[in-house]
Amino acid sequence: MKLCDHHLHSEFSDDSETKLTDIAEQALYLGMSEICITDHHDIDYPKDEEGHTFLLDTSRYISAVRKLQEQYKDKLTIRLGVELGLMSHIADKIIAYTDKYHDFDFIIGSSHLVYGKDPYYPAYYEGRSEKEALLEYFESILANVQTFDNYSIYGHLDYAVRYCPSGEAAFRFSDYGDVFEAILKTIIEHGKGIEINTGSLYKNMTYAHPHPEILKLYKELGGEIITIGSDAHVPKYIGYDFETYARDILTATGFHYYCTFEQMKPVFHKL
Numbered sequence: 458m459k460l461c462d463h464h465l466h467s468e469f470s471d472d473s474e475t476k477l478t479d480i481a482e483q484a485l486y487l488g489m490s491e492i493c494i495t496d497h498h499d500i501d502y503p504k505d506e507e508g509h510t511f512l513l514d515t516s517r518y519i520s521a522v523r524k525l526q527e528q529y530k531d532k533l534t535i536r537l538g539v540e541l542g543l544m545s546h547i548a549d550k551i552i553a554y555t556d557k558y559h560d561f562d563f564i565i566g567s568s569h570l571v572y573g574k575d576p577y578y579p580a581y582y583e584g585r586s587e588k589e590a591l592l593e594y595f596e597s598i599l600a601n602v603q604t605f606d607n608y609s610i611y612g613h614l615d616y617a618v619r620y621c622p623s624g625e626a627a628f629r630f631s632d633y634g635d636v637f638e639a640i641l642k643t644i645i646e647h648g649k650g651i652e653i654n655t656g657s658l659y660k661n662m663t664y665a666h667p668h669p670e671i672l673k674l675y676k677e678l679g680g681e682i683i684t685i686g687s688d689a690h691v692p693k694y695i696g697y698d699f700e701t702y703a704r705d706i707l708t709a710t711g712f713h714y715y716c717t718f719e720q721m722k723p724v725f726h727k728l
């Protein structure tokens with residue numbers, strides 16, 4: 458059985474122009490039986506140079522995904538998800554959002570911003586070492602997992618590594634072992650999970666998020682809930698390296714199952 462993609466962006470995300478039907482067609486072409494669309498919603502994202510706000514027109518999005526589900530109901534299971542930016546200092550606004558919309562099957566909690574600053578831009582790393590910048594990123598994730606309960610899995614845990622000026626060479630797992638232990642223990646205790654995000658592999662990194670040592674620690678601490686996502690913003694990256702990387706690293710780390718989500722509950726599938 459082909460691994461199912463649970464991290465996909467369409468034209469409802471500010472940074473994608475992909476039609477929902479093109480995602481469904483590509484998933485069918487790849488032989489997937491189930492996918493989950495997870496468009497961006499980042500509250501308080503500072504408008505960038507291209508005018509992106511990363512706010513999802515949620516009502517229109519939900520209607521469009523419902524229509525897609527109906528259209529493909531005999532061929533492909535399509536779940537309704539969202540990639541929700543988490544920031545502990547605006548927890549009230551973020552919790553109000555998920556209190557308002559109960560429709561989601563799956564919510565990826567992600568850190569695209571650190572207290573409003575965007576690690577995508579070089580300015581985030583200026584005036585300090587990359588180690589300090591990354592530590593702040595990871596500590597903000599710890600604050601988020603201690604604050605929020607309204608998500609299914611935490612997305613791309615070490616996302617900021619992708620944008621470090623010296624790339625993945627800037628990251629040494631041993632520098633952040635304690636923080637990751639605290640993050641992962643909290644995620645497990647709260648019944649949440651993490652994802653393998655292969656997006657980094659088509660962005661010139663040699664491993665998928667999270668780093669294999671983080672994945673290993675998650676397993677050692679008793680973590681079981683794990684989804685697989687390509688983070689594709691264009692159809693060609695859907696399912697990227699799932700069968701050639703994700704399956705292998707999960708199996709090598711000792712996982713026997715991966716998850717999809719339905720109505721916010723994990724469904725386990727044998728690897």
Ligand SMILES: [Zn+2]
Pocket residue numbers: 540567569612613
């Ligand atoms: Zn993301």
Ligand SMILES: [Zn+2]
Pocket residue numbers: 464466540688
């Ligand atoms: Zn994403």
